[in-house]
Amino acid sequence: MTVEIVEPGLASNVQDQGRPGYYNVGIPPGGAADLNAAATANQLVGNTVDAAVIESPYMGPSLRFKTATVVAVTGGTVPVFLNKEPRPQWESFTVAVDDELTFGFLQDGARIYVAVAGGFDVPLVLGSRSTYATGGFGGFKGRMLQKGDILPLGDGEGTPGRKLPESLRPVYSRYVELRVVLGLYDYRLTEAGRTCLLESEWSMTPVADRMGFRYSGPPLEWIERVQPFGAGSDPSNIVDAGYPVGSIQVPGGVEPIILHRDAVSGGGYAMVGTVISADMNKVAQCSPGTRTKFISVTMAEALEARTADRLYRTDVTAAVTS
Amino acid sequence: MTARAETRYSWGADEHLVVQFSEAMSLEANFTAMAVSKILETDRLEGITDICPGNASLLIRFNPDITPAEDVEAAARAAEQHVSEQPSLSLETRIFEVPVWYDDPYTNETGARFRDRHQRPEGNDLEFGAIENGMASVQEFIDAHSGSPWITSMVGFVSGLPFLFQMVPRERQIELPKYLRPRTDTPPLTVGHGGCFAAIYSVRGAGGYQMFGVTPTPIFDPEQRLADFEDFMVFFRPGDIVKFRSIEEDEYRRIEAEVEAGTYQFRQRPVTFTLNDFLDDPDAYNRSLMEALYDR
Numbered sequence: 001m002t003v004e005i006v007e008p009g010l011a012s013n014v015q016d017q018g019r020p021g022y023y024n025v026g027i028p029p030g031g032a033a034d035l036n037a038a039a040t041a042n043q044l045v046g047n048t049v050d051a052a053v054i055e056s057p058y059m060g061p062s063l064r065f066k067t068a069t070v071v072a073v074t075g076g077t078v079p080v081f082l083n084k085e086p087r088p089q090w091e092s093f094t095v096a097v098d099d100e101l102t103f104g105f106l107q108d109g110a111r112i113y114v115a116v117a118g119g120f121d122v123p124l125v126l127g128s129r130s131t132y133a134t135g136g137f138g139g140f141k142g143r144m145l146q147k148g149d150i151l152p153l154g155d156g157e158g159t160p161g162r163k164l165p166e167s168l169r170p171v172y173s174r175y176v177e178l179r180v181v182l183g184l185y186d187y188r189l190t191e192a193g194r195t196c197l198l199e200s201e202w203s204m205t206p207v208a209d210r211m212g213f214r215y216s217g218p219p220l221e222w223i224e225r226v227q228p229f230g231a232g233s234d235p236s237n238i239v240d241a242g243y244p245v246g247s248i249q250v251p252g253g254v255e256p257i258i259l260h261r262d263a264v265s266g267g268g269y270a271m272v273g274t275v276i277s278a279d280m281n282k283v284a285q286c287s288p289g290t291r292t293k294f295i296s297v298t299m300a301e302a303l304e305a306r307t308a309d310r311l312y313r314t315d316v317t318a319a320v321t322s
Numbered sequence: 323m324t325a326r327a328e329t330r331y332s333w334g335a336d337e338h339l340v341v342q343f344s345e346a347m348s349l350e351a352n353f354t355a356m357a358v359s360k361i362l363e364t365d366r367l368e369g370i371t372d373i374c375p376g377n378a379s380l381l382i383r384f385n386p387d388i389t390p391a392e393d394v395e396a397a398a399r400a401a402e403q404h405v406s407e408q409p410s411l412s413l414e415t416r417i418f419e420v421p422v423w424y425d426d427p428y429t430n431e432t433g434a435r436f437r438d439r440h441q442r443p444e445g446n447d448l449e450f451g452a453i454e455n456g457m458a459s460v461q462e463f464i465d466a467h468s469g470s471p472w473i474t475s476m477v478g479f480v481s482g483l484p485f486l487f488q489m490v491p492r493e494r495q496i497e498l499p500k501y502l503r504p505r506t507d508t509p510p511l512t513v514g515h516g517g518c519f520a521a522i523y524s525v526r527g528a529g530g531y532q533m534f535g536v537t538p539t540p541i542f543d544p545e546q547r548l549a550d551f552e553d554f555m556v557f558f559r560p561g562d563i564v565k566f567r568s569i570e571e572d573e574y575r576r577i578e579a580e581v582e583a584g585t586y587q588f589r590q591r592p593v594t595f596t597l598n599d600f601l602d603d604p605d606a607y608n609r610s611l612m613e614a615l616y617d618r
Contacts, residue, residue, distance in 0.1 A: 135525065228344075232517045241379040
């Protein structure tokens, strides 16, 4: 009951739905960068949504199966091959002993998810199987996957032939609008700085990983002041504080960073707003060069979007498991 | 304490509430953050997943499907109100010792490698610290750094890294800018300093704090090999009081061997820290803390 990593891809790692509850000591919630894609992949193979999957940014891995099982691939759009024969995405299929799963070039989106019946049975650490590479624990040996790794599988017969209808599949774009609740330390920006944040078109840089996504664009203007004691000398500095997951910080006033699921839990840069939870999966599927606008929404609108996302999950569950 | 008119409440989108008690760092703001956190922990609402006290602020993470956002805010405001009505704040905590090999080869080598990102091309970070703080020698700087205790004002960044605030009057606090541009490397267990905060890097990685030395004692142990990590992989808690002790290479190696053998234990004692008593006479208060730590 194992899978061999023949080629790991770029930064493939094991993730589940995350590890809440330890952010107060600098251990982030983690979990699949695109939680919905990971959950759907699990449902397609007959797992519970919180089973562990492989997350692969930009490039798929090559996997050899040491056991007959059921597999599903979701997330970024990519050609899927089993022993060089095409297989569909968003649909579960069987694999036999010694079959090899490989991928072509990514066409859309940024992160591919591979679920296997029973889930990847790496040890639970603080209640989760998610890799936290910075801390060196969780997932497979606390690190990204490497060539030759042998991953154990949990028990599960699998459900081949389950399919997510086209109408429920995400559509990826090279232009995205991210909904943001402004606030936190945005009072440190001038009116021009705030306008610039919302009216500029930002371009995602290659500096983007599970910790955060960096964007290029014009500099933001801060209100000049005598810095408070302990805050550091730059106008974008604050007395080190906790960082919300999804918060946008602008070190030195240039290149905003959206903190993602492996966020550093705190630091000394002013945050000017937070991406709503319903749009965090969308961030995860952006690739470098994606044109991005920040759209200001209210807390009430953020909660409505959250409800809409939950209803989407309900629809997916009904469609996949019916 | 009086009610805090300057407190700001702000949403970090639909899953976070950020409470800023003060824009400036002070022990009072930090104690308020810890005291409000403690009340929220004690009567924790079901939907609250993380309560993260910061230096002068508080971050709460919650699931609004379980507990509505307005209930989380109401609980935080009630806790803040309760804390503001207390005549004096005190904290049941502990004091422990962290041995430091100052001026060690590891941080010196790393510092030399990233000198192009530093304010002062010549010398090392310790010399920079001494000069910037008006001290005659590196030894005087080390004496100031290790001579009085520090309080853990926040735990975070990555993997249990403590932010430490020096328990001396403001005019005697060590202050230093961070590197001009952050390094991409810092030795594990480096004792560093940025702004008014000391920090101990829990793992190797990027960093911008000035580097003064290394400690042989782990502060983050995911495998939980040592007795002090039996309950949890992170050692530091907000409110922990730390006394640095200057050691030389031979003692560093000896402790390193004890850590390797799994026998090392921190020297630590429980203490009650009362804010007003400290503020009335910091030096006398610190002496009593030292007496507690060293059983004198």
